[in-house]
Amino acid sequence: MxxxxxxxxxxxxxxxxxxxxxxxxxxLVVFVFAAVLMLAHxxxxxxxxxxxxxxxxxxxEAATSETVSILGRDQAGVVKTEPEIAVGPDAKALTASExxxxxxxxKRSNGDAANVVIRGTGxxxxxxxxxxxxxxxxxxxxxxxxxxxxxxxxKNFEGCGLGENVRFAxxxxxxxxxxxxxxxxxxxxxxxxxxxVQQAFRRPIFSSVTARLRDPGSFxxxxxxxxxxxxxxxxxxxxxxxxxxxxxxxxxxxxxxxxAVTILFSMGAMIGAxxxxxxxxxxxxxxxxxxxxxxxxxxxxxxVFLAEAFLLGTLGGVLGLVAASFLSLVSxxxxxxxxxxxxxxxxxxxxxxxxxxxxxxxxxxxxxxxLPAVRAARADIVNSLRKA
Amino acid sequence: xxxxxxxxxxxxxxxxxxxxxxxxIAVAVLAFGLxxxxxxxxxxxxxxxxxxxxxxxxxxxITFTLPIAQKEKIARVPxxxxxxxxxxxxxxxxxxxxxxxxxxxxxxxTFAFFPEILVDPEAxxxxxxxxxxxxxxxxxxxxxGWKVGDTVRLVGTIYPGDWDFVIRGIYRGRDEATDxxxxxxxxNTIEQRMAQESPGRMGQIGWWxxxxxxxxxxxxxxxxxxxxxxxxxxxxLTETEAAFQQSFVAMAGTIIVSLQIISVxxxxxxxxxxxxxxxxxxxxxLSEYAVxxxxxxxxxxxxxxxAGESLMIAGLGGVLGVLLLFPAVEGVAQxxxxxxxxxxxxxxxxxxxxxxxxxxxxxAAVFPAWRAMKVSIVDGLRRID
Amino acid sequence: MAxxxxxxxxxxxxxxxxxxxxxxxxxxxxxxxxGDFVALMGPSGSGKTTLLNLIAGIDxxxxxxxxxxxxxxxxxPEGQLAKWRSRHIGxxxxxxxxxxxxxxxxNVELPLLLTKLSKKERRDHVRAALELVGLGDRMSHSPRQxxxxxxxxxxxxxxxxxxxxxxxxxxxxxxxxxxxxxxxLDLLGRLNxxxxxxxxxxxxxPRAAERARVVHHLxxxxxx
Numbered sequence: 001m002x003x004x005x006x007x008x009x010x011x012x013x014x015x016x017x018x019x020x021x022x023x024x025x026x027x028l029v030v031f032v033f034a035a036v037l038m039l040a041h042x043x044x045x046x047x048x049x050x051x052x053x054x055x056x057x058x059x060x061e062a063a064t065s066e067t068v069s070i071l072g073r074d075q076a077g078v079v080k081t082e083p084e085i086a087v088g089p090d091a092k093a094l095t096a097s098e099x100x101x102x103x104x105x106x107k108r109s110n111g112d113a114a115n116v117v118i119r120g121t122g123x124x125x126x127x128x129x130x131x132x133x134x135x136x137x138x139x140x141x142x143x144x145x146x147x148x149x150x151x152x153x154x155k156n157f158e159g160c161g162l163g164e165n166v167r168f169a170x171x172x173x174x175x176x177x178x179x180x181x182x183x184x185x186x187x188x189x190x191x192x193x194x195x196x197v198q199q200a201f202r203r204p205i206f207s208s209v210t211a212r213l214r215d216p217g218s219f220x221x222x223x224x225x226x227x228x229x230x231x232x233x234x235x236x237x238x239x240x241x242x243x244x245x246x247x248x249x250x251x252x253x254x255x256x257x258x259x260a261v262t263i264l265f266s267m268g269a270m271i272g273a274x275x276x277x278x279x280x281x282x283x284x285x286x287x288x289x290x291x292x293x294x295x296x297x298x299x300x301x302x303x304v305f306l307a308e309a310f311l312l313g314t315l316g317g318v319l320g321l322v323a324a325s326f327l328s329l330v331s332x333x334x335x336x337x338x339x340x341x342x343x344x345x346x347x348x349x350x351x352x353x354x355x356x357x358x359x360x361x362x363x364x365x366x367x368x369x370x371l372p373a374v375r376a377a378r379a380d381i382v383n384s385l386r387k388a
Numbered sequence: 389x390x391x392x393x394x395x396x397x398x399x400x401x402x403x404x405x406x407x408x409x410x411x412x413i414a415v416a417v418l419a420f421g422l423x424x425x426x427x428x429x430x431x432x433x434x435x436x437x438x439x440x441x442x443x444x445x446x447x448x449x450i451t452f453t454l455p456i457a458q459k460e461k462i463a464r465v466p467x468x469x470x471x472x473x474x475x476x477x478x479x480x481x482x483x484x485x486x487x488x489x490x491x492x493x494x495x496x497x498t499f500a501f502f503p504e505i506l507v508d509p510e511a512x513x514x515x516x517x518x519x520x521x522x523x524x525x526x527x528x529x530x531x532x533g534w535k536v537g538d539t540v541r542l543v544g545t546i547y548p549g550d551w552d553f554v555i556r557g558i559y560r561g562r563d564e565a566t567d568x569x570x571x572x573x574x575x576n577t578i579e580q581r582m583a584q585e586s587p588g589r590m591g592q593i594g595w596w597x598x599x600x601x602x603x604x605x606x607x608x609x610x611x612x613x614x615x616x617x618x619x620x621x622x623x624x625l626t627e628t629e630a631a632f633q634q635s636f637v638a639m640a641g642t643i644i645v646s647l648q649i650i651s652v653x654x655x656x657x658x659x660x661x662x663x664x665x666x667x668x669x670x671x672x673x674l675s676e677y678a679v680x681x682x683x684x685x686x687x688x689x690x691x692x693x694x695a696g697e698s699l700m701i702a703g704l705g706g707v708l709g710v711l712l713l714f715p716a717v718e719g720v721a722q723x724x725x726x727x728x729x730x731x732x733x734x735x736x737x738x739x740x741x742x743x744x745x746x747x748x749x750x751x752a753a754v755f756p757a758w759r760a761m762k763v764s765i766v767d768g769l770r771r772i773d
Numbered sequence: 774m775a776x777x778x779x780x781x782x783x784x785x786x787x788x789x790x791x792x793x794x795x796x797x798x799x800x801x802x803x804x805x806x807x808g809d810f811v812a813l814m815g816p817s818g819s820g821k822t823t824l825l826n827l828i829a830g831i832d833x834x835x836x837x838x839x840x841x842x843x844x845x846x847x848x849x850p851e852g853q854l855a856k857w858r859s860r861h862i863g864x865x866x867x868x869x870x871x872x873x874x875x876x877x878x879x880n881v882e883l884p885l886l887l888t889k890l891s892k893k894e895r896r897d898h899v900r901a902a903l904e905l906v907g908l909g910d911r912m913s914h915s916p917r918q919x920x921x922x923x924x925x926x927x928x929x930x931x932x933x934x935x936x937x938x939x940x941x942x943x944x945x946x947x948x949x950x951x952x953x954x955x956x957x958l959d960l961l962g963r964l965n966x967x968x969x970x971x972x973x974x975x976x977x978x979p980r981a982a983e984r985a986r987v988v989h990h991l992x993x994x995x996x997x
Contacts, residue, residue, distance in 0.1 A: 017667055028657050039646070061548060062480070062543055067451055068545050068546045102448075102452075104447075104450070113638065114639055115450075115451070233548065260720065265416070265657060268658065271409070271412035272660060275668075278405060279405070332642045334643055
């Protein structure tokens with residue numbers, strides 16, 4: 001088989017141009033295939049990493065996002081005193097009652113308006129979310145119109161950089177710090193003092209209460225009790241799961257469109273592979289007959305041509321993946337339709353995507369090469385030799 | 389006989405290869421057309437926007453409501469012919485996957501602002517008389533198999549609780565671009581529930597819909613409306629309906645740009661398939677081209693032969709692809725109806741698909757033709773087979 | 774005899790194979806009077822086909838001049854040389870080189886597409902040429918349906934249909950059986966005698982060479 005494989009390789013090399021066209025074609029398809037999956041995966045990963053599995057988040061029942069959730073101060077107060085909640089070094093319960101609203105802001109790139117999340121919170125926000133670090137400037141001072149910006153917001157929106165100011169809800173807000181949330185959804189938010197945000201937007205309510213659990217195992221019991229509490233109309237979820245859900249509509253949209261396109265796309269590339277392989281078979285009728293005359297079986301001939309198609313597919317797959325891997329350096333932002341707010345994220349590759357793309361590429365090659373290989377295997381020895 | 393006949397006969401020489409190439413091009417043209425249609429679907433809102441309608445929303449963001457009290461002031465602004473409003477309901481029908489737009493409107497009067505919505509006047513009358521009546525778009529009704537008289541339960545996300553509505557009418561669109569996927573009901577339904585449950589949320593609406601007398605004065609009137617509420621606690625941002633719709637399109641900017649890039653890459657794949665075929669074909673026929681040159685045919689003739697064949701194949705592929713586009717759009721519309729209310733095929737798509745096929749046909753011929761023209765007769769003749 | 778229709782003066786031509794120079798013609802001179810029938814003989818690699826190609830204007834010499842039908846071929850740019858060929862040269866190949874997709878009459882009509890003849894005139898010319906080569910009844914056969922000898926006769930019809938000044942033939946009988954070869958040689962002889970065409974033929978076959986009025990032997994790029 002080793003000799004036959006090198007025979008296939010040499011044949012591809014001999015038909016360099018045609019083979020190159022086919023490989024590039026399949027490479028393009030794999031590139032798009034991988035890119036779409038990387039985009040959806042990047043979006044999901046961003047939102048999954050937005051939460052911690054030790055934290056819970058309490059919102060109003062049936063509210064699909066924090067923006068539409070309303071909790072009265074009294075309700076927030078009830079949640080905060082639950083016994084399962086961990087206590088910080090300062091002996092206070094590790095919770096944050098937060099108000100989340102959307103403002104319309106202009107993108108630096110083209111001036112288009114997009115919705116940005118304003119989270120009214122307190123210093124607890126950082127204690128609860130250990131991964132988030134201020135990377136420039138300082139924390140907002142309570143009782144002032146100061147905000148800190150997630151790094152994506154700081155980069156992408158007018159007036160949201162360190163030292164700049166942004167106007168909303170009838171006030172001018174100074175950006176005094178920029179924080180890094182490690183590529184999670186919080187990077188796409190502005191954080192300010194909860195009371196100031198409530199006053200400015202005239203919404204004396206909270207959107208959610210986030211709390212650290214003493215023991216993550218106590219989640220189920222707490223969830224059951226709180227959701228049954230007659231004083232409350234709330235839903236309790238693990239923070240990670242809550243944010244993960246918010247990637248569903250947009251990620252599935254990207255997948256549906258992307259995969260529909262790639263499937264069509266791949267048919268084009270398969271046809272390209274088929275053309276190349278048919279030509280390879282046609283131009284080697286004599287060779288094939290000679291091999292058969294030497295005693296090679298039809299099955300071996302079939303294998304030789306399938307191996308060639310397999311090589312074409314693999315090369316295309318590797319080419320497409322290499323090109324797509326450069327996309328992980330690209331950060332994009334789009335409106336997340338689940339929350340209606342702008343979310344920055346990166347193309348993100350996973351082992352599943354790599355394997356999937358390679359399988360996809362090999363399938364394209366082998367399916368494209370199958371019929372031609374069958375034709376080669378079925379060629380009649382005597383006739384083929386005479387034609388020469 | 390003429391040269392064209394030779395082109396035609398040449399294309400038929402490798403029937404399988406030609407057929408495969410035509411299929412490849414057709415599939416790619418189809419994918420290209422589909423993508424363009426999907427991109428276009430985003431813009432249907434913009435395309436169907438009436439020039440004489442303005443939309444006014446909270447300056448903070450669309451998620452903030454405005455007080456009903458603003459209506460009187462807006463109506464008094466010179467140039468304003470009428471004011472009505474809509475409010476986003478955001479309820480869930482059975483499963484969040486079944487997303488569709490639900491808008492609470494002022495009442496039957498609102499339909500008068502939308503001449504593109506075609507609905508039975510009797511249904512509108514009932515809509516005004518019954519508190520929980522709904523009028524729904526034909527695409528929506530078809531999607532869930534709703535008929536007039538059916539009761540639909542929505543679970544509120546913004547306005548909590550279960551909400552039951554009875555479908556009293558199904559509206560159609562005046563043209564293809566009209567959104568026929570919205571669920572309309574009376575704003576009073578919300579108002580009455582809020583009166584009992586959270587009186588603080590009463591008297592709030594989502595956005596004003598303003599009909600103006602002269603589209604040319606849209607900018608002036610918008611400014612006048614906004615000035616009315618400057619420095620109030622509910623500042624407004626007023627713009628034409630088209631600009632309002634465009635702002636939603638802009639939110640999906642990245643996705644649209646990606647789709648556009650992909651549609652260009654698709655043309656690249658068509659090109660590779662076609663160029664591959666033409667390169668093979670031209671290589672096989674180098675000796676024939678040499679013979680033609682010996683007979684006195686010039687480089688131009690050779691170019692014509694190769695480009696003619698390439699264009700013919702690309703053209704056939706293009707036509708086939710466009711013919712497949714209609715059923716394919718139907719299929720995609722089924723899959724994406726949760727996201728897009730309407731899926732009109734833009735006539736420009738046909739033109740672009742034709743242009744793409746032509747460009748591909750021409751480009752695919754360039755390299756093989758260049759080679760065939762350049763190879764000396766002596767070299768060409770030597771390569772028999 | 775008449776004036777020289779072909780004059781080859783001091784022609785040199787070198788080919789390169791894998792960058793190795795292979796001199797093919799070394800200062801060769803030759804003159805062919807109008808109406809002559811010349812056979813070029815010689816072993817493989819002697820340069821006879823190269824000389825033929827140069828005369829037919831499908832190749833160019835490195836040095837020296839080639840004057841055919843009163844035109845110095847070196848002065849013509851590529852496009853005009855093509856036009857000149859269509860007017861003055863009828864080429865017969867060893868392997869016939871008919872276009873497989875066209876019928877016999879289609880193949881013969883090809884060079885006429887470069888003229889200003891009307892459709893009807895073209896059809897008449899094609900019929901006359903095919904009848905001359907004895908294939909008046911095979912007009913709409915495709916090359917695949919013809920025997921080798923018949924294919925070559927179609928090729929000769931194609932070469933003469935434009936009424937060229939010179940007919941050049943590169944081993945026209947090289948791929949044919951004895952019977953067909955004789956027919957082809959008879960045909961070339963007739964063209965020379967009855968139609969006063971100048972014929973230049975490369976051949977290996979001594980019996981073919983016998984038909985010629987003059988036989989030139991080439992060896993290592995020079996005339997013996």
